[in-house]
Amino acid sequence: MLEVHGFKKRYGRKKPILEGVSFSVRPDSITCLIGLNGEGKSTILKAIMGLVPVDAGTVLVDGEVSRDKIAFVPDLQTMPGYMTIGDALLYMSDYYPDWNPKVAEELMGLFKLLTTDKILELSKGNQAKFSLVLGFALDRPYLLLDEPFAGIDLFTKEQIAWIFSSHYMEGRGILMTTHEIIEIEHLIDRVVFLQDGRIIDEHDTEEMREVYGKSVQDRMREVYQR
Amino acid sequence: MKQYLMLTNEELKRSWKMIVSVILAMASIEISIIVGRVIYHERQVQEYMSYAKVSESEAIRTIEKLSFEQASSYFSYIILIGIALVLLYAVQIWYRDWLGESKYIYRLLLLPGSRAKIFFAKWTALALVIISFIGLQWAVIQLSYVIFNWMIKDDYRTASLGLSQTLKQLYTMNLVDVLVIVTLALFIVSFLFMLVLLERSYRKTKGLLFIVLEVVAIVVIMVGSMYVIETLDIFLSQEISAIMVALFVLYFIYTIWKSLRLLKWKITV
Amino acid sequence: MRKFKFVVILAVVSVLTLGIYTVFIQSIEESDFTVETIKGDPKQPEVRSVQAELYDQGLKKVDYTVGLDGRVQKTTDSLISGLFESPFDEKNAPDNFRRFMRSDYVSTLEQEGVTYAIGAQDNNKWELQYWEEGKQRVVKKIFPAPAEARKLGETQITPYKKIGDSLYVTIYDLQTEVGTQLYKIDLKDDSIQKINLSVSSQDEISLLGIHNEVIVYYVMENINGTDVSKEKLYMSNGKTTKRLKGLKSFSNGQTELSADGSKLIVFEREMNDFNWTVYDIKTKQVEKHSMDIPLVTDEFGLGEYTTLKDGLIYTANRLDDGIYNVRVIDPITDGILYEGNIKDKLKREESSLNGLILK
Numbered sequence: 001m002l003e004v005h006g007f008k009k010r011y012g013r014k015k016p017i018l019e020g021v022s023f024s025v026r027p028d029s030i031t032c033l034i035g036l037n038g039e040g041k042s043t044i045l046k047a048i049m050g051l052v053p054v055d056a057g058t059v060l061v062d063g064e065v066s067r068d069k070i071a072f073v074p075d076l077q078t079m080p081g082y083m084t085i086g087d088a089l090l091y092m093s094d095y096y097p098d099w100n101p102k103v104a105e106e107l108m109g110l111f112k113l114l115t116t117d118k119i120l121e122l123s124k125g126n127q128a129k130f131s132l133v134l135g136f137a138l139d140r141p142y143l144l145l146d147e148p149f150a151g152i153d154l155f156t157k158e159q160i161a162w163i164f165s166s167h168y169m170e171g172r173g174i175l176m177t178t179h180e181i182i183e184i185e186h187l188i189d190r191v192v193f194l195q196d197g198r199i200i201d202e203h204d205t206e207e208m209r210e211v212y213g214k215s216v217q218d219r220m221r222e223v224y225q226r
Numbered sequence: 227m228k229q230y231l232m233l234t235n236e237e238l239k240r241s242w243k244m245i246v247s248v249i250l251a252m253a254s255i256e257i258s259i260i261v262g263r264v265i266y267h268e269r270q271v272q273e274y275m276s277y278a279k280v281s282e283s284e285a286i287r288t289i290e291k292l293s294f295e296q297a298s299s300y301f302s303y304i305i306l307i308g309i310a311l312v313l314l315y316a317v318q319i320w321y322r323d324w325l326g327e328s329k330y331i332y333r334l335l336l337l338p339g340s341r342a343k344i345f346f347a348k349w350t351a352l353a354l355v356i357i358s359f360i361g362l363q364w365a366v367i368q369l370s371y372v373i374f375n376w377m378i379k380d381d382y383r384t385a386s387l388g389l390s391q392t393l394k395q396l397y398t399m400n401l402v403d404v405l406v407i408v409t410l411a412l413f414i415v416s417f418l419f420m421l422v423l424l425e426r427s428y429r430k431t432k433g434l435l436f437i438v439l440e441v442v443a444i445v446v447i448m449v450g451s452m453y454v455i456e457t458l459d460i461f462l463s464q465e466i467s468a469i470m471v472a473l474f475v476l477y478f479i480y481t482i483w484k485s486l487r488l489l490k491w492k493i494t495v
Numbered sequence: 496m497r498k499f500k501f502v503v504i505l506a507v508v509s510v511l512t513l514g515i516y517t518v519f520i521q522s523i524e525e526s527d528f529t530v531e532t533i534k535g536d537p538k539q540p541e542v543r544s545v546q547a548e549l550y551d552q553g554l555k556k557v558d559y560t561v562g563l564d565g566r567v568q569k570t571t572d573s574l575i576s577g578l579f580e581s582p583f584d585e586k587n588a589p590d591n592f593r594r595f596m597r598s599d600y601v602s603t604l605e606q607e608g609v610t611y612a613i614g615a616q617d618n619n620k621w622e623l624q625y626w627e628e629g630k631q632r633v634v635k636k637i638f639p640a641p642a643e644a645r646k647l648g649e650t651q652i653t654p655y656k657k658i659g660d661s662l663y664v665t666i667y668d669l670q671t672e673v674g675t676q677l678y679k680i681d682l683k684d685d686s687i688q689k690i691n692l693s694v695s696s697q698d699e700i701s702l703l704g705i706h707n708e709v710i711v712y713y714v715m716e717n718i719n720g721t722d723v724s725k726e727k728l729y730m731s732n733g734k735t736t737k738r739l740k741g742l743k744s745f746s747n748g749q750t751e752l753s754a755d756g757s758k759l760i761v762f763e764r765e766m767n768d769f770n771w772t773v774y775d776i777k778t779k780q781v782e783k784h785s786m787d788i789p790l791v792t793d794e795f796g797l798g799e800y801t802t803l804k805d806g807l808i809y810t811a812n813r814l815d816d817g818i819y820n821v822r823v824i825d826p827i828t829d830g831i832l833y834e835g836n837i838k839d840k841l842k843r844e845e846s847s848l849n850g851l852i853l854k
Contacts, residue, residue: 012432051335051495053427068338077328078336080240094232094498095337120327231499238501354505361512368515386845389554399520399555400573404513462593467578 001026002070002142002173007047007057009040017043018054019197027141027173030164030187034177034216035194036224041177044194045072045144048175061142068098073135075147077127079119085130086115096138103168104137111159125156132160136168145176149183157183185216193223229339233347237319238354245355248311252304253366259304260370263297264377271382286381294374295388298367302392308359315355316415319348320422324495331495341489345419345482352415357408364397413474416481417444423485427492447477523555526817527840530565535823535833537563542823542833544854547811549819549837553845560852561837563821588626592633595624604654608854611654613664618645621652621687623662623680641687643676655702657682663690663705675700677710693729693736703745703759704752708732711752711759711776713745728759730776741779742772753827754806760826762803766790769801771808771826784829788822791815793847800850807832811851817842821851 002025010016017040025031033041046052048059049072061069079088085108093099108115111129113122122130128148135143149157157180164174164187178184185205193201201223208214214222238245267289274285323331334344371387389397396407421440425433451473455466496503528549535542542563551557560568581593588596588610596603601614601622611625621638644650649669655677656663662680675698677690690710692700703711710731715724726746728739748763759774769788774781790812792798798813808824817839823832839846 046495049336051332053492053494072332072336074329074332076332078330078333079328080236080330081326081328082240091236095229097338228498231502235499235502238505242501350502354502354509357509358505358512361509361516364516364519365512368519387554394554397516397554398573399523400571401513401517401520403574404516406574459599460594462590462597463582464579471578 001060001062002048002175003060004044004048005058005060007044008055009043009047009052010055016197018047018057021057021194021197021199023192023199023202025142025173025175026190028169028171029189030169030174030176030184031190031192032176032178032181032184032188032216033192033194034181034220039194040197041194042075042146045146045175045177046074048144069140070142070144071135071138071140073131073143073145073148075150077119077131081120083119084115085113085117085119085122088119088130088134089115092134092137098139100137100139103139104133107133107136107163107168125152128152128156129160132163136163141171142173142175145174145178147177147179149178149180161187181216181220188216191216191219193220195223229337230343230347230350233334233343234350234354237347237351240322241315241319241351244315248308249359249362252308253362253369256298256301256304256366257370257373259300260297260374261377263292264374267292267297267382268379282381291384292378292382293384293388294371294386295390297374298370298393299390301367302390305363305392305396308363312352312356312359312411313414313418316352316418317422319351320419320426324426329495335493335495342486345485345489349412349415349419353408353412356411356415360396360404360408367393367397413478413481416478416485420481420485420488423488423493427488427494429494444477447473520555523553524841524843525555525557525569526551526559526843526846528559528561528567529838529840530561530563531836531838532563533834533836534831535835537565537833537835539833541805541807545809545821545823546852546854547819547821547837548849548852549846550849551843551845552847553843558849559846563833563835587628589633592624592626595622600651602651602653604656606657609657611657611662613652613654613662615640615644615650615652615666618647618650636682636685638680638685638687641678641689643689644678647674647676656705658705663702665700665702672699674698677702690731690733692731692733701746703728703750704756706752706756709756711739711756715746739774739776739779741781742774745774749801749803751803751806758827760803760806760808762801762808762826764799764801766792769810773827784826786824786829788812789814789820793844795847798848800848802851802853804853809851809853811837811848813848817844817846819848 004024005022007018007021008016009018021044033044035041043052047054047057049067049070058065059067061067079091083091089101089104093101111126111133113126113130113133119127119130132148135145148160161183163169164184188205190204191202192199201219203219205216208216208219270289271282271285274280274289275282278285323329323334335341337344367389375383421437424436424440427433428436451469455461455469461469526549530537537543545563547561549559549561551559556572558570558572581587592612595601596610596612598614600616601612604611608628609625611623613621613623615621619640621640623636623638624633626633644666647666647668648671650666651669652664652666654662654664660681660683662682664678664680665675666678667675677692679688679690681688692710692712699715700712703713711729712731713726713728715726717724728742728745730737730739742759742761745759745761748761750759750761752758753760757776759776760771761774762771764770767788767790768785770783770785772781772783788810790799791814793813799811801808801810806826808826810824811819811821813819819837820834821837822834824830825832
């Protein structure tokens with residue numbers, strides 16, 4: 001289990017962006033962090049990965065304080081501008097002992113990406129797909145995705161969405177943030193609603209549908225249009 | 227260790243074109259200076275000969291022979307520019323990871339293992355660049371001297387390889403002094419690194435405030451320690467030197483320790 | 496290799512280019528000095544401890560100390576050695592003595608292998624320490640300040656000379672900078688005696704020599720109401736003072752009492768004019784002397800060093816081809832006690848004369 005305990009963060013004297021956020025991500029499940037723009041969803045993911053410091057709070061992965069079991073797919077490019085896809089794959093295999101080149105090759109084929117392509121010259125959709133390759137080809141039990149569907153076309157969205165129901169998901173716990181609920185609602189196992197720096201609601205989606213007869217979108221409207 | 231070296235390589239790879247361009251530009255300018263000075267000197271002698279209607283030796287006596295020291299006197303300006311570029315590089319090597327279309331800083335901070343290797347990779351890249359620059363500058367001086375001797379007429383030049391006062395400060399003909407100079411340079415680099423990391427951790431007003439505080443702190447330490455030593459008036463000169471060296475070493479360690487701490491706990495993308 | 500290519504390239508460039516630098520450093524010539532005696536014996540007592548200090552103005556900073564017996568000491572400076580070198584006047588003395596020596600209120604005198612340091616931190620006592628390098632020991636003495644000295648404000652004590660068992664010191668008021676007093680400290684019985692010189696408290700005294708308790712000195716007397724001061728030469732035995740007339744100029748050059756105390760030697764040099772005046776204290780006769788000393792200055796106009804010590808003139812002069820001529824002259828007889836040439840086998844022009852060290 002990936003556990004977040006008591007995340008607090010404030011920028012200067014402004015209103016705190018996170019006020020004691022705690023939740024968990026189960027293995028073999030997809031958890032979606034939902035909130036309006038600027039609620040701090042991205043900040044939470046970055047804080048889990050130590051990319052942004054928090055004023056308080058801890059992260060435990062299977063009981064340990066270690067980030068080596070989490071892979072992160074941010075919503076922007078992170079490889080140096082001059083690199084081709086091939087360079088980037090070599091980079092990953094050089095630095096990550098848990099890099100799986102076989103998975104990388106398979107996904108590259110599925111997504112129809114070429115090693116000779118310069119990363120920054122790729123379309124937004126291909127960049128997004130490539131970022132996923134970098135995340136999924138790491139043999140790590142937890143994967144964080146920050147807006148994996150942002151600003152890409154429908155066809156690419158479907159390709160990406162497919163991966164979440166594929167065998168590449170086996171044994172992984174996913175935490176993602178997204179606004180594109182419709183495309184993947186059927187895949188999500190748990191939703192966590194964030195508002196004003198706090199978790200105001202969280203549910204297993206199956207329970208929400210069967211017990212309360214609500215879809216994620218319905219619940220979203222209830223929460224944010226109050 | 228291997229990852230640290232690979233990261234150092236990556237830093238150098240990203241700057242390679244810039245490094246080679248600067249080296250070639252500096253070398254070309256310096257050699258052009260020598261060529262230009264020799265030609266100018268020869269022209270001066272010839273012009274004086276026709277103007278004053280004197281023999282070549284008379285003209286040389288008046289204009290005076292050209293020494294390599296004089297011909298290379300502008301090298302110190304080029305070296306100053308080189309130093310400024312290295313300092314700029316010390317700042318750019320960090321900021322480029324945040325700016326631009328891709329944010330490499332994410333990739334660096336997400337790498338497995340200690341973040342200290344990020345710091346030391348950039349530090350080592352600077353160290354290698356500084357040492358290479360010092361060595362290459364000497365090679366250019368030697369090459370310029372060969373070109374100087376080849377171009378200039380025997381009667382027009384003074385014999386020996388002399389260097390200007392500024393160049394003599396850098397090239398003291400003692401290899402240990404090169405080590406001292408490189409250490410001082412790396413101290414400045416570490417200090418700059420710390421300031422950059424302070425800004426990148428705290429940003430805006432708070433970041434600027436911490437930078438100002440650190441600069442004030444180092445000034446206070448330097449001036450304060452000299453004041454205390456003067457006032458107490460009990461130390462022998464070697465003891466004063468030892469105290470200053472110890473303070474230098476301690477502060478050097480502090481800049482590195484502080485930078486590593488910021489990278490580990492405070493840095494923000 | 497792909498992973499470290501650029502690191503390796505820069506490392507190799509660094510090593511190669513610094514290697515070229517190292518080879519160059521090794522190839523720099525250093526002067527090879529020898530001493531050719533032309534006249535006199537370099538082992539005689541007046542000459543034996545004389546050393547010429549030469550330094551290299553070329554690319555490599557090397558200091559040479561050449562003894563007239565031919566022994567050469569080379570020292571190369573570096574940034575680090577510069578930091579941790581003791582100032583030359585601290586002379587391997589023990590730390591406590593060095594600490595005392597460098598205090599603001601302490602002045603020093605080095606004479607015949609002994610360094611005397613004396614000062615008055617407050618007006619009530621005088622502290623004297625001296626380091627005997629030969630015996631490797633420090634002697635410490637504290638004296639109650641003499642009554643007359645206590646009347647002054649903050650005092651600066653300056654040791655002048657040790658003669659026999661006595662150390663002569665002058666003191667003056669730091670605030671007013673005038674009113675010099677002369678004292679004789681007997682190091683055997685630890686007594687201090689004031690030597691009375693007939694001067695007013697406003698006058699500035701300069702000692703020229705002491706022999707058999709007779710002090711020769713001059714005073715810069717201010718002519719009342721003007722900025723002009725006149726120098727007056729005196730002789731005193733502590734009881735009576737006599738004005739010495741007949742000698743016109745003695746404060747510009749180097750002036751010393753001869754070894755037997757009967758004559759004053761005034762040496763002034765104007766480049767190639769090597770002149771001195773001998774003034775007989777008894778007869779008041781003035782004799783002008785000169786000697787032909789060849790001198791070829793270097794590009795900075797340097798190349799000579801002359802000093803008076805114990806009634807002898809020691810002079811070193813640069814000639815062409817990296818040769819330095821050293822002479823020890825008896826100014827009274829014009830006799831050359833010693834003459835030698837310091838030669839650089841390599842005839843390098845970059846060496847330069849710093850001076851002569853007389854111990």
